[in-house]
Structure formats: structure tokens, C-alpha cells
Amino acid sequence: MTKTGRLAGKRALITAAGQGIGRATACAMAAEGAEVFATDINEDALATLATEAGITTFTIDVLDCDSVTAGVKQADPHILFNCAGFVHHGTIFEATEDEWNFAHDLNVRSMFWTSRAVLPAMLKRGTGSIINMSSVASSVIGAPNRFIYGVTKAAVIGLTKSIASDYVDTGVRCNAICPGTVMSPSLQDRLAATGDYDKAEKAFIARQPMGRFGKAEEIAALAVYLGSNDSAFVTGQAINIDGGWSGQPADQDRSQLAIMNWPQSVYTPILLSKQ
Numbered sequence: 341m342t343k344t345g346r347l348a349g350k351r352a353l354i355t356a357a358g359q360g361i362g363r364a365t366a367c368a369m370a371a372e373g374a375e376v377f378a379t380d381i382n383e384d385a386l387a388t389l390a391t392e393a394g395i396t397t398f399t400i401d402v403l404d405c406d407s408v409t410a411g412v413k414q415a416d417p418h419i420l421f422n423c424a425g426f427v428h429h430g431t432i433f434e435a436t437e438d439e440w441n442f443a444h445d446l447n448v449r450s451m452f453w454t455s456r457a458v459l460p461a462m463l464k465r466g467t468g469s470i471i472n473m474s475s476v477a478s479s480v481i482g483a484p485n486r487f488i489y490g491v492t493k494a495a496v497i498g499l500t501k502s503i504a505s506d507y508v509d510t511g512v513r514c515n516a517i518c519p520g521t522v523m524s525p526s527l528q529d530r531l532a533a534t535g536d537y538d539k540a541e542k543a544f545i546a547r548q549p550m551g552r553f554g555k556a557e558e559i560a561a562l563a564v565y566l567g568s569n570d571s572a573f574v575t576g577q578a579i580n581i582d583g584g585w586s587g588q589p590a591d592q593d594r595s596q597l598a599i600m601n602w603p604q605s606v607y608t609p610i611l612l613s614k615q
Contacts, residue, residue: 345373346568353377353417356424358385360524364556365563370394377415402450412457419567420458421471422451428488447492466511469567472500474516476582497578504576513575520582522554549584
């Protein structure tokens with residue numbers, strides 16, 4: 341049976357697809373006709389996708405270059421969605437060398453490896469879309485207590501724009517998605533760690549310009565667009581999808597400080613798909 345949809349005939353490789361935005365995007369791309377290769381380091385999380393039509397699952401450790409190379413060879417994607425990442429908490433004074441190195445390895449270097457691995461086949465075909473997960477907490481705005489995270493996500497925007505510029509006339513496009521606060525397993529963990537989930541959730545929602553969190557499915561819809569031919573004239577862009585957060589005055593950004601001042605212990609790097 342011939343597949344239909346905006347992504348019919350395309351293969352999509354997604355990292356950190358076990359939960360949250362990655363999982364929502366895997367399902368959304370499959371629904372639009374793509375042959376999806378959903379990957380994660382967490383086999384248990386991937387198991388929930390194993391029965392979904394149009395989705396093949398396997399593990400990739402994006403901190404291991406050989407694992408990345410093997411995964412890209414297996415998928416041979418037309419679309420790459422770099423979704424793996426981690427949120428570290430704190431200012432420059434709380435940042436440790438280990439956290440700095442881990443964040444750059446996961447949030448930036450992994451995208452360097454995956455992008456470098458997919459580009460030769462994309463260039464040979466004369467078509468391809470690389471989608472990188474960044475954040476409005478980057479070079480877009482400076483978010484309180486997000487020093488390491490903001491630095492790495494700003495680097496993702498630089499990486500995105502550089503790839504887009506180098507291959508602008510080849511049919512290969514590269515864009516970044518910059519979400520605001522999205523309801524996800526990661527956010528739920530952080531809210532729970534405050535000791536009063538309901539109170540923290542209400543306080544955080546009160547600070548959202550639209551009065552709610554973003555949904556993983558909303559980010560997934562943008563990823564589908566960027567992977568499809570509908571966005572054929574879009575490259576080198578860092579697209580904000582943040583419920584208006586980046587459009588608020590700088591002094592309102594500071595109102596996020598109290599709720600973002602959570603214990604460092606919340607951020608123990610266990611799952612690479614918690615974004």
C-alpha cells in the first residue's frame with residue numbers, strides 16, 4: 341500500500357525519541373507517511389514505540405561517534421531531527437567542569453557528529469532536512485539559572501546557521517527549533533522536585549504569557565513542517581515556538597527566577613531524552 345502524507349517517501353531519523361518531544365515527533369512524522377527510525381539510549385522508553393505503524397526503533401548513544409555512524413548508516417535518512425539534550429541548572433558560579441563538558445558533548449557535539457554523518461548522502465541525493473533542537477533560552481534570550489544550557493543552545497543555533505549557509509544551494513536545509521516551556525517528563529520531574537508539584541505548576545503557568553505550557557505535539561508539528569517540502573524555501577532559521585516568552589520585556593524574564601531556582605540534584609543526567 342502506497343503511503344500518503346506530507347512526508348511520504350522520506351526516511352526520518354530522530355534521536356531521543358523515547359519520550360517527550362522526540363516521541364511526539366516520531367508519531368507525527370509516521371502519521372504523515374515517513375518511514376521513521378526512532379532512536380534513544382533508553383531501550384525501555386523505545387519499547388513504547390515498537391508497535392507503532394511506520395516506526396522502527398533501535399538504540400543510539402549520541403555520545404559515541406561509532407554508535408552515531410552505525411545508526412545513520414542503518415536509517416540513511418532524508419530527515420534528521422537532533423532532539424537529544426539535557427537541561428543543567430544554575431549560574432556560572434554553580435557550573436562545574438563536568439557539567440560543562442557533558443552539556444557540550446550531548447547538546448552540541450552529538451549534533452556535529454550526526455549532521456556530519458548524514459550530509460554526504462543528503463548532498464548526493466540533492467535533498468535533505470536537518471532539524472536541530474535549540475531553545476529560546478540561548479542567543480534568543482538569557483534565561484535565569486540556565487547558564488550552561490543557554491550557552492550550548494546558542495551554539496546549536498550557530499551550528500545550524502553555519503550548515504545552512506555552507507549548503508544553501510544544494511537542496512539540503514538546516515533549521516533549529518527554539519521552544520519555550522513545554523510540558524514533558526523532564527518538566528514534570530523538576531516540578532515534583534520542588535516538594536509541592538501543584539503549587540510549582542500553578543506558579544510556572546502564571547508566568548507563561550499565554551497562560552499555559554507548550555505541548556510536545558505542537559513542537560512535533562513544527563518539526564513535520566521543517567521536514568516536509570512545504571518548507572523548501574526555509575533554511576538557516578532559528579524558529580521560536582514559545583507562547584510569546586521571547587517577546588516579553590526583559591524585566592518579565594526575571595520573574596521566572598524563583599520557579600527556575602530548583603535543586604541541582606534534580607538534574608542528575610540519567611535519561612538523554614528528557615527535553
